[in-house]
Amino acid sequence: MRRVVHMVRKEFRQVFRDKPMLAIIFAVPIVQLLILSFAITTEVKHIKLMVVDFDRSTVSRDIVRAFVHTDRFDLVGRTTDLGEIREGMRRWEVQMGLVIPDRFNEELGRGLKPQLQLVSDGVDGNSAGVAVGYAQGILAELGMEHAMRYGTAPLTGNPAPVRMQERMWYNPDLSSQQFMVPGIVVVLLTILPMMLSAMSLVKEKEIGTLEQLSVTPLRKTELLIGKLIPFLFLSYVELAIVTAVAVVVFGVSMNGSYLLLALLALLYLFATLGLGIFVSTITQSQQQAMFVAWFFMVFMIIMSGFFIPIENMPVVLQKLTYLNIMRYFMSIIRDVFQKGSSLFYLLRDVVPLAAFGLTIFSLSVVNFRKRVG
Structure with missing residues (x-):
């Protein structure tokens, strides 16, 4: 037992004598903990959103405003050219495109369930799926508010007054x-x-x-x-x-x-x-x-x-x-x-x-x- 104690003391002396190794043992874990605790998060925020608005109505502006007023989405541009969404995704400047069709406001007011299109960059399947879920929640809530304002919200069955079409580019299966x-x-x-x-x-x-x-x-x-x-x-x-x-x-x-x-x-x-x-x-x-x-x-x-x-x-x-x-x-x-x-x-x-x-x-x-x- 005495020999084991002697060996333990010897190893401790060697460790504390090696100043660079001492810094690695004690300083490195603290630095890693402080930085990585902030860096690692499972939340999906600041999704880069581009809007293609063919309707240009009060309702379409309300939709865009609803996205911008959350920390989930960052509006990076508005356009009337669908090709700009793909170009933005190729440059990693756009993660999701929201397409609002012409006469959307009119059809919503008549209770015809107009269709919105969500185009997502599916490269990161997990983030894309979460982003689509966020967008669906915002659009469903906003669509319901407007439908109730017009008095067209159904009382039974599927209450969603807006249909949504989702497309995933580059990774359709979200693999x-x-x-x-x-x-x-x-x-x-x-x-x-x-x-x-x-x-x-x-x-x-x-x-x-x-x-x-x-x-x-x-x-x-x-x-x-x-x-x-x-x-x-x-x-x-x-x-x-x-x-x-x-x-x-x-x-x-x-x-x-x-x-x-x-x-x-x-x-x-x-x-x-x-x-x-x-x-x-x-x-x-x-x-x-x-x-x-x-x-x-x-x-x-x-x-x-x-x-x-x-x-x-x-x-x-x-x-x-x-x-x-x-x-x-x-x-x-x-x-x-x-x-x-x-x-x-x-x-x-x-x-x-x-x-x-x-x-x-x-x-x-x-x-x-x-x-x-």
């Missing part, structure tokens, strides 16, 4: 796999290169071979390129495998270009490899590298829109997500898989991803060269 599986591909494509680059370089540091390599004729950049090319190759192999499994096994629709996805993945891989290099320069052991890498990845995953819509987060956290490289590639891969988007529609994510990727990789390489030198 969660169509939304989640491409996101999982991004997560896997983050873990492998980041962990491999971080752990491999730290391992070389631990066993002393990194210092030995630094005195060889190899330049620091050549050393780094030689270490990272195998990880880049393995990441592409993983991308090919998980994409094939997603399409063949899970039946995820691949409506875009495989070649375009592979080219844009290169930008993301450079960024994740750069983060791995950065982790290797600020840690002294593989254990530290693993903890720090997971610290980054937890935030990246939660704040990427993987399973929590970014629009549902507090405004401050929404702004912070613009610094998250995973946010951009998450949007890209879902666009390519489900919407079949071309490069033109992806530029809003490609440009910041390329900028962040180049910056992160370059700064990490410079930092690595300084540390090794």
Whole structure:
């Protein structure tokens, strides 16, 4: 028993002597709890709504006002062109379209049960279903109020004075796999290169071979390129495998270009490899590298829109997500898989991803060269 107590004391001394590990053990969970508690929510809010109003009546304006006066919907535009709804959805600027037909006010007043159309972006099946439920509740209540005002509300049977037609674009069946599986591909494509680059370089540091390599004729950049090319190759192999499994096994629709996805993945891989290099320069052991890498990845995953819509987060956290490289590639891969988007529609994510990727990789390489030198 005395020997066990001695061993316990020894381990405690080692833990408290390692200041970086001490910070990881106590500070990291507190930071994660504070930020993630605000970021993670199951509520669906701030749904981007576009209205196509062919009626242009008092009733149609009341309908729009009823949507705007809740925190569930944000009005992003009014139009008389149905094509603008699809264009807005392709750009992720619209999540739902409300179409009010001509003579809607007149038919409602005559008790003819006019039809409204709800067009939803079904990429995120769960959020789309909840959004439709919100809209149905608002429209049913408002339609009943107007029907009672005109004295046309039925006293028996189905009291709804308005018929609603719902259409789901890009994911008609509201399959969660169509939304989640491409996101999982991004997560896997983050873990492998980041962990491999971080752990491999730290391992070389631990066993002393990194210092030995630094005195060889190899330049620091050549050393780094030689270490990272195998990880880049393995990441592409993983991308090919998980994409094939997603399409063949899970039946995820691949409506875009495989070649375009592979080219844009290169930008993301450079960024994740750069983060791995950065982790290797600020840690002294593989254990530290693993903890720090997971610290980054937890935030990246939660704040990427993987399973929590970014629009549902507090405004401050929404702004912070613009610094998250995973946010951009998450949007890209879902666009390519489900919407079949071309490069033109992806530029809003490609440009910041390329900028962040180049910056992160370059700064990490410079930092690595300084540390090794």
